[in-house]
Amino acid sequence: MKVSEILKEKFPQLAFAPDLIEEIIENGSVHRYEKDTVILKENSYVKYFPLVLSGLVKIYKEEENGNELLLYYIKPGETCIVSVISAENDVKVPVKGVIEEDVETFILPKKILYDLRKKYPEWNLFIYNSFNDKFEEVIEMIKVVTFSNKEKRLYDFLVKKSELNNSNEVCKSHQEIANELGSSREVISRLLKKLEKEEKVKLSLKKITIL
């Protein structure tokens, strides 16, 4: 399948405007990144922004003390709103982006952004909605953090993560999960054991299967 076809399939909101998708296709190109590549460095200026075609990107903040604050994952069909905003305002990105699953992405130069914003109402609605989607995800996070215990938060995380992978497995160590949820390894180990006893998950080494 041609790149332009994949783009149109993954970004229907943009394909709806033929001029827009044409301009996008003419100005960018496909790139591939392997798991664990850092594609966004905290406090750097962005020159490019992505339209993700496949894979998964993890966006988080790293605190001074080493704490990790997971914000969200970028899925196929999504762009990186933080990159777009930072590029539009010529400021540094306040987050870190790492490839979680091998990624194919259509990369566009920052300088095209003003043009898109000026010419295409559809582009603007796409950005509004991209923001809104992540905003809602983050609100959901606050809700769970505020009103639920760690067990629920952990289980929700596992279910969501496995859905993102189109699989019923999450291949992470207890320590990695603890970091992403802002907890400690021991607590996560204990809660996972509890979930296993409740027959909600099955534990193996660096792998958790959702039942």
Added chain:
Amino acid sequence: MKVSEILKEKFPQLAFAPDLIEEIIENGSVHRYEKDTVILKENSYVKYFPLVLSGLVKIYKEEENGNELLLYYIKPGETCIVSVISAENDVKVPVKGVIEEDVETFILPKKILYDLRKKYPEWNLFIYNSFNDKFEEVIEMIKVVTFSNKEKRLYDFLVKKSELNNSNEVCKSHQEIANELGSSREVISRLLKKLEKEEKVKLSLKKITIL
């Protein structure tokens, strides 16, 4: 001072584009709302959206079980992004909005939105940035909820709330604060006493003074 002058002063990002601010002024009008007025009903369709000139609006979600999930406050110089997005997509608003301090606001009809989005890159950047600002506030919330205890969260809340009021006082009952922070009255009372002993606040009836 004329409304148009106040608008330009409070919304410099928009005033920067003369045509834009002109079109806005011609299409809306000033309204006033008193404390405790519900200006945004959860699950309703919006017909208008605001540019807030003075006062404070509280945006939150009400859970089925009666829990309240505070999202953020809308300050002078800001619009209601949730209203804008919901209006642009013709969907129901997923949040509730209540006047926290008497508000003066410039109200615009929803039907103007497409026009603004199509014609004014400055309008679009304003919406991007409005979203980004609230996004950052919410991220900060997640950070505090994830890595800090209730005492810190409470103190941060009080400081921020008093700043929003341009005062060093927060006039709320312990119960109200508990609701906004998703905790219980007793816990808040105890933590406030602790903060008082640490000489960070002074307690009176329905009033907390930040020291």
Added chain:
DNA sequence: ATTATGATGTGACTAATGTCACAGAAAATT
């Protein structure tokens, strides 16, 4: 002034979470 209501203070207890210490299992390295 008396009563009713709402707001606050606090002890006692329980539950949830975090921390420390250490042990055993699996995988990677030599």
Added chain:
DNA sequence: AATTTTCTGTGACATTAGTCACATCATAAT
């Protein structure tokens, strides 16, 4: 095969937060 490293399991304990019960105090209403 031996050693090292990483990952996981778990007991013991401390801290934090939530719940229940009840007392006190301030203000509003009668």
